[in-house]
Amino acid sequence: MSAILELKGVSKRFGGLTAVKNVSFTLNQGEILFIIGPNGAGKTTVFNLISGFFHPDEGAIVLNGRNISRLPPQDTARLGIGRTFQIVKPLASLTVLENVMLGAFMHTSSLRQAQEEAEKILDFLQMRQIEKSQARGLPLAMLKRLEIARALATKPKLILLDEVVSGLTTSEALALAELVRRLPEWGVSVVGGVEHVMQVVMKIADRVVVLDYGAKIAEGLPAEVVKNPAVIEAYLGAKYKELAR
Amino acid sequence: MVVFGLCALLLPVFVNNNYLMQVFFRIVLFAALGLAWNLVGGYAGQLSLGHVAFFGVGAYGLAICAAHGVPKWIAFVLAPLFATLFAAIIGKIAFRLRGPYFTLSTIASAEVLRLAAANWPLAGGAIGLSAPVLFSLGSFWKSFYYSAVVLAIVAFMVNLWTSRSRFGYYLLAIREDEDTASAVGIDTANYKLRALLLSAFLTALGGALYASAFQYIVPDSALTIEISVQIAIITMLGGAGTLIGPIVGAVLLLGAQELFKTKFQESHLLIYGILIVVVVLFLPEGLVGGFEHRSRGKKQPAQAAAAQGGR
Numbered sequence: 001m002s003a004i005l006e007l008k009g010v011s012k013r014f015g016g017l018t019a020v021k022n023v024s025f026t027l028n029q030g031e032i033l034f035i036i037g038p039n040g041a042g043k044t045t046v047f048n049l050i051s052g053f054f055h056p057d058e059g060a061i062v063l064n065g066r067n068i069s070r071l072p073p074q075d076t077a078r079l080g081i082g083r084t085f086q087i088v089k090p091l092a093s094l095t096v097l098e099n100v101m102l103g104a105f106m107h108t109s110s111l112r113q114a115q116e117e118a119e120k121i122l123d124f125l126q127m128r129q130i131e132k133s134q135a136r137g138l139p140l141a142m143l144k145r146l147e148i149a150r151a152l153a154t155k156p157k158l159i160l161l162d163e164v165v166s167g168l169t170t171s172e173a174l175a176l177a178e179l180v181r182r183l184p185e186w187g188v189s190v191v192g193g194v195e196h197v198m199q200v201v202m203k204i205a206d207r208v209v210v211l212d213y214g215a216k217i218a219e220g221l222p223a224e225v226v227k228n229p230a231v232i233e234a235y236l237g238a239k240y241k242e243l244a245r
Numbered sequence: 246m247v248v249f250g251l252c253a254l255l256l257p258v259f260v261n262n263n264y265l266m267q268v269f270f271r272i273v274l275f276a277a278l279g280l281a282w283n284l285v286g287g288y289a290g291q292l293s294l295g296h297v298a299f300f301g302v303g304a305y306g307l308a309i310c311a312a313h314g315v316p317k318w319i320a321f322v323l324a325p326l327f328a329t330l331f332a333a334i335i336g337k338i339a340f341r342l343r344g345p346y347f348t349l350s351t352i353a354s355a356e357v358l359r360l361a362a363a364n365w366p367l368a369g370g371a372i373g374l375s376a377p378v379l380f381s382l383g384s385f386w387k388s389f390y391y392s393a394v395v396l397a398i399v400a401f402m403v404n405l406w407t408s409r410s411r412f413g414y415y416l417l418a419i420r421e422d423e424d425t426a427s428a429v430g431i432d433t434a435n436y437k438l439r440a441l442l443l444s445a446f447l448t449a450l451g452g453a454l455y456a457s458a459f460q461y462i463v464p465d466s467a468l469t470i471e472i473s474v475q476i477a478i479i480t481m482l483g484g485a486g487t488l489i490g491p492i493v494g495a496v497l498l499l500g501a502q503e504l505f506k507t508k509f510q511e512s513h514l515l516i517y518g519i520l521i522v523v524v525v526l527f528l529p530e531g532l533v534g535g536f537e538h539r540s541r542g543k544k545q546p547a548q549a550a551a552a553q554g555g556r
Contacts, residue, residue, distance in 0.1 A: 051428065077430035085428075091421035102418050106430045109411040154429055 004029050004189050005050070005158055010059035012045055019045040021215040022059070027158060027191055030184045034192040034201045034222075037211035038235055043193040044086055046211070047162045050191070051083045052076040064157070078106065082151030082188075083160040088143040090135035097122065097131040099146055103153025121149050124186075125179060141172040148179070158189040165197050173197055177204050196235075198226065210234070246401075249492060253394050257387045266386035270458060272499045273393040274451055279480040279491030280400035281447035284440045286477060287485035288413055290420025291340075291437060294473045295351025298335070298358050299445040301468035302328035303452025305368055308376040308462055317377040321453050328449030329442050336441040340434050343423070352470065359468035373463030376456035389458045396454065397492070400447050404488055416440055420486070448476075482524050484531030493533055 005027040012020040020042045027033050035043050048054040050061055052073040061069045068076055077083075082103075091099050100118035101111070108114055122128050125145045130138065135146060144164055151159050161180065165173035181204040183190050194201055201208060201222055208225045210218040212234040218225050225231055253273060260266060278300070285291050306324025311317050339350040362368040380388035407413040415436045418426040423433050456462045475498075483494025501520065505513030528535035 053424070073424075073427040074430050074432045077428055083428050085424070089422045089425040089428075091418055091425060093421060094417060098414070098417075102414055102426075102431075103429045105411045105414060111409070111411070111414075114411070150425070150429060 002029050004064060006062040008060045010049060010056045010061060012049055012054055013057050019214050023216050025209050025219060027189055030189055031206045032190040032204055033207050033209065034194060034205040035209045035211060036194055036201060039195055041211040042214040043211060044162055047083060047160045047193060051081055051160055077154060080157035081160065082154050082156030084147035084151055084162055084164060086162040088147055090143055090146055092136040093134060095132055095134055096127060096146060099135050100149045100153045103150040106154045118153055121152050125149050140167050144176060152186060156188055158191060159183060161190060161192040163193055165194060165200050173200055180204055246489060257390055263386050266390055268503050270386060270390045270393050272495050273390065273397050274455060275479055275499055276492045276495035277393060277397035277400045278448055278451045278476045279495050280397065280404050281444045282476045282480050283404055283485060283491050284407060284444045286480060288407055288416035288420065289437055289440045292348045293351040294348050294477055295355035296448050296476050297468055297470060297472040298355040299328040299332060299448040300452035300472055301358055302331050303449025304456035304462050304467040305362060307453040307456050308374040309367060311377040312374060317379060321379060324453045325446045325449035329446045332441050332445030336438045340437045355470060355473060359464045362468055363464040371464065373461055375461050378460060379457040392454055396450055403443060408488060478521060481531055484533030487533040487537065490531050490533040
């Protein structure tokens with residue numbers, strides 16, 4: 001497997017706070033990698049760094065051999081990084097279909113073609129029935145899907161899914177996880193981020209990176225990582241680390 | 246829309262009153278200005294209250310060029326080009342700001358121009374400048390009325406094209422959420438600027454027509470913030486981001502203003518104010534916007550329109 005995305009010793013500071021500390025990891029072609037960590041561990045900052053909304057203070061982010069550390073979001077998007085937002089950001093007054101067409105416009109200026117592309121993606125995400133509804137007022141589960149649909153329409157090489165299942169019921173989360181698991185069929189690699197819905201992570205992640213206070217504390221297969229004492233300590237405190245032994 | 250157009254074209258056949266023709270000229274001119282503003286304030290959602298700057302550069306550009314011996318029709322083309330250049334400079338700076346800060350910077354840029362014109366001998370200072378009459382055949386106000394109709398049709402066609410193109414969708418995306426727009430690869434600063442340049446060009450043509458029709462301009466007539474506000478209110482009242490909103494807004498607002506002026510003298514401003522408050526409170530999307538919104542649930546929404554390449 002070849003690496004598509006590589007973070008090399010990336011750090012990001014906001015004033016006196018180091019939100020991301022010397023983080024390195026790679027993402028392979030067709031892989032589903034999940035970044036997990038407690039609230040405030042720096043997951044969203046990592047996503048903002050990869051997609052160009054922030055730029056690292058140290059280190060480099062390399063996409064297919066090209067350093068993209070200093071590129072603005074519209075350029076990383078054009079190079080193949082699709083992203084969703086933790087706090088969903090739909091284009092509220094547009095319809096579901098139009099939202100997805102906006103992603104498809106990256107590769108065509110024809111409305112008809114953009115619509116055809118969008119419909120294919122909405123089929124995959126099982127959203128065709130609501131394609132004519134305004135994005136405003138959709139339930140959260142559908143807004144989360146809409147984020148993915150819009151990103152997928154840009155034909156990205158990788159998709160960043162920030163807290164893609166947070167706020168969903170267990171059954172909604174599992175249904176969405178099943179769709180995420182199938183994203184590699186579209187030629188897309190995935191970097192997901194979740195705080196604590198381990199059920200989803202265990203089910204669909206090929207590999208897991210664990211962040212705590214901005215630093216990487218563990219990396220490996222999902223089943224290994226959940227037994228790692230450092231991970232247990234980060235989530236549950238030192239007392240439980242002893243108990244787990 | 247076709248009905249609107251036909252009415253506008255046939256109107257002068259039935260009206261032979263110069264004052265009325267002047268009123269109609271103003272209404273159609275402001276409909277055109279509203280349509281021009283709609284690109285930036287409606288589709289792209291950038292609330293500019295500085296459009297009088299482009300209007301003023303159009304008006305002053307025509308007057309200054311003509312005063313220096315440039316043939317009036319060449320001046321009429323040069324003036325909007327100056328305004329577009331000015332818009333490029335202002336846009337580069339102002340579009341670094343978002344929301345109310347953008348709005349404030351547009352007001353500031355227009356005020357700087359007004360003060361400059363008031364103190365600059367070349368622009369006539371506070372005394373002002375005379376502008377050349379562009380049309381000297383037939384009835385004076387009828388020819389100006391028709392020229393405003395032509396400008397409104399051009400502005401409408403630009404809006405129509407925008408609403409049916411990727412360009413327009415990109416502007417809508419920027420209006421709805423700039424972060425999402427850039428996440429799908431839209432260079433937001435660049436598209437906002439393109440919208441502003443188009444808008445400034447059309448607005449300046451309107452300014453040049455205005456200067457020519459009234460033959461004399463001073464900073465307080467061609468660069469007053471009231472014109473900026475008027476353009477924005479007309480469009481928002483009719484429905485920002487809709488195709489016929491600016492036209493409906495201009496007809497209703499300027500029509501009402503004219504009626505109330507004769508009926509209630511000075512108190513017409515009060516009624517004008519109340520009208521605006523009522524629309525803002527009860528129809529925040531404007532008359533046309535609110536109406537479309539209500540019918541959207543029942544009828545085919547934008548999907549069908551998208552299939553035919555419309556909205």
